[in-house]
Structure formats: C-alpha cells, structure tokens
Amino acid sequence: MKQVLTIAGSDSGGGAGIQADIKTFQELDVFGTSVITAVTAQNTRGVIDVAPVPIENIEKQLQAVGDDFDIAAVKTGMLFDAVTIRTVADSIKHYNWQRLVVDPVMIAKGGASLLKEEAKDSLIKHLLPLATLVTPNIPEAEALSGIQIYNEQTRRMAAEQILKSGAQGVLIKGGHGADPDFTEDFYLDQHGGSLVLRSSRIQTKHTHGTGCTFSAALAAEFAKGKSIEEAFLTAKQFIQSAIEHSLNIGAGHGPTNHSAYRHYAQKEMIRYVH
Template identity: 50%
Template sequence: MTNDFPQALTIAGTDSGGGAGISADFKTMQMRGVFATMVVVAVTAQNTLGVQDALAMPPKLIDEQFFSLAADFNIRACKTGMLADSLRVKTVVNNLKQYNFGPLTVDPVMIAKGGAKLLSEDAISVVREQLLPLADLITPNLPEAEELAQMKITTEAEMEAAGHRLQSMGAKNVLVKGGHFSNDGEANDFVLLENGHSFWMTAKRKQTQNTHGTGDTISSCITAELAKGKSMEDALKIGKAYVEATIKQGINVGHGHGPLNHWAKIRSDNNEL
C-alpha cells in the first residue's frame, strides 16, 4: 500500500562533512528502519575542524519544500535542527502550524562542537517563544538549556529545575542532556515527561573526541522511533542506547571532532535491531 512505511522529516541544515545536521539525521533514520525526508533550511561548509561558512535558504524555498512533502508523503514524526536565524525559525514555525507531520522533536541547535555559533542571538528568543510551545519533545544540551531556560546549570538539581522550567514554557516532554558535565565518568540525561513522570538516563563515558553530531543523532533516532509508533519513553531510551553505541563502536574520520559510527547496532527490549 502507498505510504504504509514509516516516514519521518528532518528540518535542518546540511553538514558537508557528513557527521551532523541532515547527514546525521538521514543516516540515523535509515539505520532505525525509517524513510527520511528533509527540509533544507541552510547549507554549511563544514568539516570535523569546524564550520567555515553557511548560507540560509530563501523562505520561499523553505515553504515550497514543506508544501512538496505534505502533498505526497505520510510523515509520522518530524524534528528540527539548525535553523540559522529568526526569519527562518519563523518560517519553519508557520509551516509546522500549517502541516501535521506528527510529533515534533525540537533539537535547539545553537553551537557546533568546534565552537561556531549556528543560531543568531535574535533567533533564540523566537525559538523560546514560538517554536518551543509546539514541541512534543525538546532536547537541549546544557548550554542550550541555559539559554532557553535563562538560568545557570551547574548541578543535576539545576538540570531538573531547567527541565521543569522548559516544560512550563510549553514543551510537552523535555530531555536535558548532561554530556557537558566533565566531573565524572558518566553522561547523565534528565527526562521529564508530559505526565509528570521523570527519570535519569545514564551511560558510561568513553574518552574520545569523535562525538560530532551526537545531538542530531539522538534527536533523529527518537524521531524515527516515534514514527514507528513507539511511546515517548521508549523512543528516548532507544535514542540514548543508540548514541551510546555509535560512540562505543566508533570510527576515525577527519582531524578534529570526528563523527559517530551510524552503522552501530543496538538491541531494544523486544530484541529488535
């Protein structure tokens, strides 16, 4: 039957180095058994050493990409990544209000691994005020959570407080990623669900600089699982396990912050790859 296969959408920027952005999203969704579609918001000149240049797409072309996808595909879940600036964020918000592409995961991409800023200052308030309230899930790392929640985060208690604040701002479910803490051997992420249930997801750290695209990868894995009909809690746990596997089963590519191994395989609770 036409359109009976799980389909998902990534709304983001490209990474010419192949490790993050739409490249990471497509590789992840493919590995998780979901057909991936895209709306390209920006194009970057990028490698493992950093971002050398970027060009945002005209809003009209962004609109047309949304229209084309809605006219043909049965998209069951979607995610946002790098959105460039306030004009593009507003353009994406307007389209997400117009089309139903299933549950929305917002990965509020602001800073690249190499330190380059990927979201302009004026766009952060637009994300906070217009995009965050549309999110079924938001997946900030600590610097992003600090920006959005407008608070300092130096402890796990403050991670929890930030999660509750982000939920009060409109996001139904919140994943605050603790990978930027460097004071222990674990990477602990805080999850706050729409029903009020909260829990921590923990993984042992591996000493490596090959972690480029982790945020894109976990958010696209969660999106893929939601497109397959998984519950939010199961999708989050699978996303965490998949990213852990992509780091542990690592590959060496490039001379800087290398990419993950998107070929990595995990086993979920029902032994499904």
C-alpha cells in the same frame, strides 16, 4: 514504512545535520525526508561558512514534503534565524504534523554560532509550544532557561523553566556534564513525570553530530508509535554504540558511527525513574 521529516542544515562533513539524520532514519527503519535550512561548509575541524537557504525555497521544500508524504514525526535541527523558525512553525501547524522533536541547535562543536541571537526568542515563542520533546544539551538548556546547571536540582529547575514554553517534554542531554565516568540524560514532562538514563562516559574526541543523531533516533521511534521511555532507551543505545565504535575519521572532532547500532551488542543502561 513510516515517513519522518528532518528540517535542518546540511553538513558537508557528513557527520551532523541532515546527513546524520537521514543515516539514523535509515538504520532505524523509517523513511527520511528533508528540508534544508542552511548549507554549511565544515569538516571535523570546524565550521568554515554558513549560507542560509532563501526562505522562499524553504517554504517550497516544506510544501513539497507536506503535499505528498504522510509524515509520522518531525525533527528540527539548525534553523538559523527567526524568519526560518516562524516559517517552519507555520508549516507544522498547517499540515498538522505531530510528534515534533526540537533539537535547539545553537553552537557547533568548534564554537561557531548556528543560531542568531534574536532567533532564540522566536524559537521559544513559536516552535517550542508545538514540541512533543525538546532535546537541549546543558549549554543550550542554560541558554533557553536562563538557569546555570551545576547539579540535579538546577537541572530540574532549567527543565521546568523550558516547559513553561508549552513543550510537552524536555530531555536535557548530559554529555557536557562534569562527571568523568558517567553521563546522565534527564527527561521531564508537563505532568511531572521524569526519567534518567545513565551510561558510561566514553573518552573520545569523535563526537561530531551526537545531538543531531540522538534527536533523529527519538523522532524515528516516535514515528513507529513508541512511548517516550521506549524511544529514549533506543535513542540512548543508538548514540552510545555510535560513539563507542568510532570510525576515527578526520583530524578534529570526527563523526559517530551510525551503523554501529545494527552490528554491535547493545550496552545495558542504568534506568530509573524519579
């Protein structure tokens, strides 16, 4: 079984972060390992507290995984500060881990900051150059590129700017888009190859952990040797099912249903290449 590593924060509510990643790995038939960078106290209503894990412990977690497991893909989520980002980047290079998916977690659903402002430059300088794929949502893509996204042209401009960091590809998620009926996820790589997947927008407040889950699904598929097109389609189907078949848990933004992918027929995606 392929072994995958998630480097992210812990979510006490179980819907995002390490917990979402491990559930996703399990559903997609890869073995999940983890390095916890921060412990959050949160539920569906929001983040109450964030406690970073001491950097010495993060280093030891990375070493423990790297010295024993044959890691086929890595996914990063909440990294919190610049020191953690540099430490993670150093370990990725030291162990020569390939197929890196970077989910640049910056802001929680309720608005709490999950990445210190000064860490953004470290993310761009140290981690993105190692990435096979970067998966920002629209606000994160705007923050990383400095470009406001309001149409297809500006979306592509933002992607091109992010690619200047050295990442092999960028996938801008469309959940924050303005279209009331559809969402579009846009992929662009260093060679100009692009792909868009469009799906029906599901009217629900239970979307906690969607970004974590989507990027974890991509990492799982990359670990199995799937192409970007195959991984993109599977991850999109996975998260679409997880949102559509809601668990209706919690009083706020509830978690998605990670087991839905196995139990419900998959929705067809409108797939086309620019």
